[in-house]
Amino acid sequence: MxxxxxxxxxxxxxxxxxxxxxxxxxxxxxxxxxxxxxxxxxxxxxxxxxxxxxxxxxxxxxxxxxIPARIHFQKSTGAVIQIFLLHPIAPTSVINLAMEASDECVWECMIGNRKRWKKEDVLEKILNIAGETIEVKAELYDVENNQVKLSWRVISEDTTIPNPKFVDIIQALGEIPLPPYLNREAEAADYETxxxxxxxxxxxxxxxxxxxxxxxxxxxxxxxxxxxxxxxxxxxxxxxxxxxxxxxxxxxxxxxxxxxxxxxxxxxxxxxxxxxxxxxxxxxxxxxxxxxxxxxxxxxxxxxxxxxxxxxxxxxxxxxxxxxxxxxxxxxxxxxxxxxxxxxxxxxxxxxxxxxxxxxxxxxxxxxxxxxxxxxxxxxxxxxxxxxxxxxxxxxxxxxxxxxxxxxxx
CATH class of the missing domain: 3.40.1780.10 (QueA-like)
Known part of the structure; x- marks a missing residue:
């Protein structure tokens, strides 16, 4: 051709x-x-x-x-770091399998306010999923390639409670990433429309x-x-x-x-x-x-x-x-x-x-x-x-x- x-x-x-x-x-x-x-x-x-x-x-x-691929974390200083999930790296690069991860994963991301996020900074957030309290952490895994490690665990004395899957984590943590040319924040209706x-x-x-x-x-x-x-x-x-x-x-x-x-x-x-x-x-x-x-x-x-x-x-x-x-x-x-x-x-x-x-x-x-x-x-x-x-x-x-x-x- x-x-x-x-x-x-x-x-x-x-x-x-x-x-x-x-x-x-x-x-x-x-x-x-x-x-x-x-x-x-x-x-x-x-x-x-x-x-x-x-x-x-x-x-x-x-x-x-x-997926709600846009995630926000706030540092103790008040600075907001935005993580936009692009491609999974570990434990697998296959997306549907990466969604099944049960404790941690690494994704290539676009990072907003990147200059405020130092290599040693661990960002944290607390979620509630199905009545359980979940601690989520984010840390820079590969700085040069914008790879972020996300990990999570159930905060409970009952050790038999299983960790939620990654797909459940982002459903509770993230926002629907509307196209940039819409120039507006996602609304509740967008999750369906x-x-x-x-x-x-x-x-x-x-x-x-x-x-x-x-x-x-x-x-x-x-x-x-x-x-x-x-x-x-x-x-x-x-x-x-x-x-x-x-x-x-x-x-x-x-x-x-x-x-x-x-x-x-x-x-x-x-x-x-x-x-x-x-x-x-x-x-x-x-x-x-x-x-x-x-x-x-x-x-x-x-x-x-x-x-x-x-x-x-x-x-x-x-x-x-x-x-x-x-x-x-x-x-x-x-x-x-x-x-x-x-x-x-x-x-x-x-x-x-x-x-x-x-x-x-x-x-x-x-x-x-x-x-x-x-x-x-x-x-x-x-x-x-x-x-x-x-x-x-x-x-x-x-x-x-x-x-x-x-x-x-x-």
């Missing part, structure tokens, strides 16, 4: 602050929906999305669940927001129409909000995120080649990364499941395996090892010039100008991304995480 000469200035548009949806609609599925199909545009309401999806569509959802109705696997620090429009009723309507659904997991990282700061887009330092696929996921994808539509950019990144993992295994069966940001652009298209062949290679390895689930990491960077291997369209919100997500949309529908965004502006669509939706079918 060719890496084009891409300039950041070609992927911008004017987004007035008043067009950013600071709060969600009262009814999720009442959001606007712009349908783009091979250059033609229709405006409708999201709850009617079943009327516009092609027959035999397989919708792929990201079932990650946002900033989750999809199908969220399940705890570990994301940002919601897969394309899924916020779906309700149980919409899902039932889709099923009644014969639209199939499948749930995969990509734990969305804070890097999804990282702006591009270099004029040569290819030089952007891409964030990596953890993805999980089951054997069933891959079997379903194999049975639905040519009709798979992801819900959200996170689902799209996960699905396309899966294909490239199969390519890696085709070349070296011992390859790790890690997709470097420019890996897709390092191949002659004619030499690549088919989508079916790639997925079958992954299944063969899983069956040989007796695996029912695989966990990987991806920093795949999808920009114009990319050729999609699994995804045939996308359900997505409206993204920030000069962002990696605008580039992904441009990779899918070309220069028509400008037409889609112009239509959204003219028709008073709401933008970004809590905003309106689009169905893009190139």
């Amino acid at each position: 060719d890496i084009q000469d891409l300039k950041l200035a070609d992927y911008t548009y004017h987004l007035p602050d008043e067009r950013i949806a600071k709060f969600p609609l009262e009814k999720r599925d009442e959001s606007k929906l712009q349908v783009y199909q091979q250059g033609n545009i229709t405006h409708t309401v999201f709850k009617k999305i079943n009327e516009y999806l092609p027959q035999n569509t397989l919708l792929v959802f990201n079932n990650t669940k946002v 900033y989750q999809t109705v199908y969220s399940e696997k705890k570990g994301a620090v940002a919601a897969p927001t394309a899924g916020l429009h779906f309700t149980d009723e919409v899902l039932q309507n889709l099923s009644a129409q014969g639209i199939k659904e499948e749930f995969i997991t990509l734990h969305v990282g804070a890097g999804t909000f990282q702006p591009i700061k270099v004029e040569n887009i290819v030089e952007h330092r891409m964030h990596n995120e953890q993805i999980v696929f089951t054997k069933k996921n891959i079997e379903v994808l194999l049975a639905n080649i040519g009709s798979t539509i992801p819900v959200g950019t996170t689902s799209m990144r996960a699905l396309e990364s899966l294909y490239w993992y199969g390519v890696k295994l085709t070349r070296d069966i011992s390859s790790d499941f890690f997709i470097e940001k420019l890996y897709p652009y390092q191949h002659v298209v004619e030499d690549l395996p088919s989508t079916a062949s790639s997925l079958k290679t992954i299944l063969s390895k899983m069956e040989a090892l007796g695996e029912t689930e695989i966990t990987g990491e991806t920093e795949i960077f999808i920009f114009p010039g990319y050729q999609f291997k699994i995804c045939k369209g996308i359900v997505t919100n409206y993204h920030q100008p000069e962002s990696t997500l605008i580039l992904l949309i441009a990779a899918l529908i070309g220069e028509d991304w400008r037409k889609v965004y112009k239509e959204a502006m003219i028709n008073d669509y709401r933008f970004l995480s809590y905003g309106d939706s689009s169905l893009l079918l190139p």
Whole structure:
């Protein structure tokens, strides 16, 4: 694939602050929906999305669940230290397993007011969980890499009381980390509205927001129409909000995120080649990364499941395996090892010039100008991304995480 000469200035548009949806609609599925199909545009309401999806569509959802990843500790001096959880380091880097830790863990973090936190300082907080008093401590574990060790214990004379799991600790200790562009503190309602109705696997620090429009009723309507659904997991990282700061887009330092696929996921994808539509950019990144993992295994069966940001652009298209062949290679390895689930990491960077291997369209919100997500949309529908965004502006669509939706079918 060719890496084009891409300039950041070609992927911008004017987004007035008043067009950013600071709060969600009262009814999720009442959001606007712009349908783009091979250059033609229709405006409708999201709850009617079943009327516009092609027959035999397989919708792929990201079932990650946002954790309260923003944690505040106060020093005895009064200084407030903010810890923003990014990636687990120990006892495991696998997010769903890290959530099960029972006494301590180490995470890579962003740290607010870092200069006030000395290496020798141990920050403490007392929680009450299910009627038990819990002491939580935070200390700098690896200063250079912003790694923080969190430990906790039940304060009780009864030594038989088990420690809560880490997922329970952060549920009581942390706050939902809303996107920075909302420019407001999280409210009680956000703990529900900033989750999809199908969220399940705890570990994301940002919601897969394309899924916020779906309700149980919409899902039932889709099923009644014969639209199939499948749930995969990509734990969305804070890097999804990282702006591009270099004029040569290819030089952007891409964030990596953890993805999980089951054997069933891959079997379903194999049975639905040519009709798979992801819900959200996170689902799209996960699905396309899966294909490239199969390519890696085709070349070296011992390859790790890690997709470097420019890996897709390092191949002659004619030499690549088919989508079916790639997925079958992954299944063969899983069956040989007796695996029912695989966990990987991806920093795949999808920009114009990319050729999609699994995804045939996308359900997505409206993204920030000069962002990696605008580039992904441009990779899918070309220069028509400008037409889609112009239509959204003219028709008073709401933008970004809590905003309106689009169905893009190139």
